[in-house]
Amino acid sequence: MRSHGTDGGVAQAVLRRFNALRPLSEEDAAALEHAILEGLLRAGPGEDLIAEGDPVDSVRLVLSGWLFRHKTLEDGRRQIVNFILPGETCDSHAYLLSSIDHSITTATPVAYAEIKRARFEQLMAANSTLAEAFMCETLLNSAIQREWIVNLGRRAAFERVAHLFCEIFERLRPVGLVDGNSCALPVTQTDLADATGLSVVHLNRTIQELRACGLIVLKDRTLTIGDLEALKNAAMYSPGYLRLYQAK
Amino acid sequence: MRSHGTDGGVAQAVLRRFNALRPLSEEDAAALEHAILEGLLRAGPGEDLIAEGDPVDSVRLVLSGWLFRHKTLEDGRRQIVNFILPGETCDSHAYLLSSIDHSITTATPVAYAEIKRARFEQLMAANSTLAEAFMCETLLNSAIQREWIVNLGRRAAFERVAHLFCEIFERLRPVGLVDGNSCALPVTQTDLADATGLSVVHLNRTIQELRACGLIVLKDRTLTIGDLEALKNAAMYSPGYLRLYQAK
DNA sequence: CGGCTGATTGATCCCGGTCAAATGAGGTGG
DNA sequence: CCACCTCATTTGACCGGGATCAATCAGCCG
Numbered sequence: 001m002r003s004h005g006t007d008g009g010v011a012q013a014v015l016r017r018f019n020a021l022r023p024l025s026e027e028d029a030a031a032l033e034h035a036i037l038e039g040l041l042r043a044g045p046g047e048d049l050i051a052e053g054d055p056v057d058s059v060r061l062v063l064s065g066w067l068f069r070h071k072t073l074e075d076g077r078r079q080i081v082n083f084i085l086p087g088e089t090c091d092s093h094a095y096l097l098s099s100i101d102h103s104i105t106t107a108t109p110v111a112y113a114e115i116k117r118a119r120f121e122q123l124m125a126a127n128s129t130l131a132e133a134f135m136c137e138t139l140l141n142s143a144i145q146r147e148w149i150v151n152l153g154r155r156a157a158f159e160r161v162a163h164l165f166c167e168i169f170e171r172l173r174p175v176g177l178v179d180g181n182s183c184a185l186p187v188t189q190t191d192l193a194d195a196t197g198l199s200v201v202h203l204n205r206t207i208q209e210l211r212a213c214g215l216i217v218l219k220d221r222t223l224t225i226g227d228l229e230a231l232k233n234a235a236m237y238s239p240g241y242l243r244l245y246q247a248k
Numbered sequence: 249m250r251s252h253g254t255d256g257g258v259a260q261a262v263l264r265r266f267n268a269l270r271p272l273s274e275e276d277a278a279a280l281e282h283a284i285l286e287g288l289l290r291a292g293p294g295e296d297l298i299a300e301g302d303p304v305d306s307v308r309l310v311l312s313g314w315l316f317r318h319k320t321l322e323d324g325r326r327q328i329v330n331f332i333l334p335g336e337t338c339d340s341h342a343y344l345l346s347s348i349d350h351s352i353t354t355a356t357p358v359a360y361a362e363i364k365r366a367r368f369e370q371l372m373a374a375n376s377t378l379a380e381a382f383m384c385e386t387l388l389n390s391a392i393q394r395e396w397i398v399n400l401g402r403r404a405a406f407e408r409v410a411h412l413f414c415e416i417f418e419r420l421r422p423v424g425l426v427d428g429n430s431c432a433l434p435v436t437q438t439d440l441a442d443a444t445g446l447s448v449v450h451l452n453r454t455i456q457e458l459r460a461c462g463l464i465v466l467k468d469r470t471l472t473i474g475d476l477e478a479l480k481n482a483a484m485y486s487p488g489y490l491r492l493y494q495a496k
Numbered sequence: 497c498g499g500c501t502g503a504t505t506g507a508t509c510c511c512g513g514t515c516a517a518a519t520g521a522g523g524t525g526g
Numbered sequence: 527c528c529a530c531c532t533c534a535t536t537t538g539a540c541c542g543g544g545a546t547c548a549a550t551c552a553g554c555c556g
Binding site: 069079082098141 | 300317319323325327330341342346349350380383384389390391393395401402403442444445488
């Protein structure tokens with residue numbers, strides 16, 4: 001098992017992320033990793049892990065790959081409500097509700113760990129640091145959603161797309177998935193449009209505008225941000241909402 | 249103390265709401281009410297209970313009155329990110345993060361109870377039903393935020409405002425604040441505009457359109473919905489997201 | 497009565513949607 | 527290896543929903 005090395009093995013992204021939320025002791029990390037290794041699973045791209053209205057009876061941790069939460073109106077209009085990136089959690093605690101209000105679909109091949117409700121509750125009861133970390137995960141997700149509301153409600157297309165890119169970059173950084181000034185962006189422009197509330201056509205034009213301004217390079221599913229500060233300025237990005245755990 | 253009657257006294261709205269989230273035993277309700285009565289406070293309209301970046305060290309329960317969560321961009325554009333209605337909670341668990349990512353401001357005079365972190369944690373540890381109910385409160389808030397993302401990203405102005413009114417109505421109902429087909433709507437059109445991502449001018453015109461269609465009456469801070477089903481149809485309202493607790 | 501805040505109306509403009517088609521880039525089977 | 531299909535990206539033309547700017551009107555309060 002590679003996990004005995006220093007890199008955290010398959011659970012690396014999750015461990016890094018949780019460590020950022022709450023410093024984990026050796027035992028905390030071991031307990032988490034153990035639970036993860038019990039429930040390893042994989043999914044191909046474009047698979048629904050769960051759909052609106054389904055009951056929830058487990059918690060899933062994403063080890064690698066991208067997913068997104070989305071809701072669709074009767075007439076087919078779709079809104080992506082968040083991306084789920086490596087190290088992040090699908091619906092911690094969500095089993096407390098009778099069913100889920102949105103669907104979760106993979107954008108890429110995904111490796112994840114499924115922890116059944118009973119096992120999860122046992123883990124939380126036995127390890128309060130992990131319990132707090134999962135709670136922070138939920139709260140941070142909520143903070144991100146609030147920022148998306150601001151993004152959709154009050155930012156123009158150019159700022160909006162710029163903001164999304166800043167956020168993704170900053171969310172990938174702590175799990176070690178930023179390489180210099182580049183990161184993966186393994187989703188289609190249709191997905192980006194549905195995440196930013198724009199039409200595909202206008203999203204495409206906005207991206208070209210960002211390119212023309214020299215703010216980004218987007219090619220082969222890789223996003224390169226030459227000057228992150230400049231992009232953040234263009235986006236009216238205020239960093240607070242993702243750094244909620246850092247000062248504590 | 250009126251709370252010994254059947255109406256729940258000042259804590260009535262909170263008790264009703266929590267009972268809807270998780271059926272509370274006599275002891276659960278008594279414990280909650282006791283904690284509430286220890287920390288009764290009041291605020292006038294237009295007061296900030298907490299501002300973006302502030303540390304959080306308590307949980308607040310709204311006994312009466314309306315508040316809203318909001319974020320403001322550098323250049324003054326403001327987005328209301330959610331309303332907080334009687335019976336609801338400001339930031340349960342939020343003390344786990346180092347600071348808050350948004351501001352909370354009263355729209356009306358508000359009566360609320362402040363429970364300090366230590367007291368709150370003690371209450372949670374001693375009463376698992378209440379702990380679950382608070383967790384549900386957080387999850388439900390998150391579900392509402394997701395629906396707002398859909399609202400802002402994919403619904404046109406008319407649907408968007410209609411949807412907000414449906415949601416408010418359905419959120420006020422379980423706490424007993426709906427009277428026939430009317431409820432209070434004690435916020436300005438500027439606030440509604442900032443909640444729906446519209447300009448005040450266009451929000452005003454949209455409301456007039458809703459009036460012209462006979463879908464709503466809005467007068468003297470009172471919203472009357474003649475035909476809720478019709479309004480929901482106009483809004484493409486899908487009820488799932490607020491009913492997450494009912495089937496369980 | 498004057499000042500203030502909130503609701504309403506009018507006129508004009510433009511951001512971003514829609515429709516339609518072209519171009520590219522894999523992927524697959526013959 | 528090429529014809530063909532599919533899916534993603536890109537471009538062009540046009541239109542309309544909603545923003546913006548600027549008044550006006552209506553309560554309310556001191």
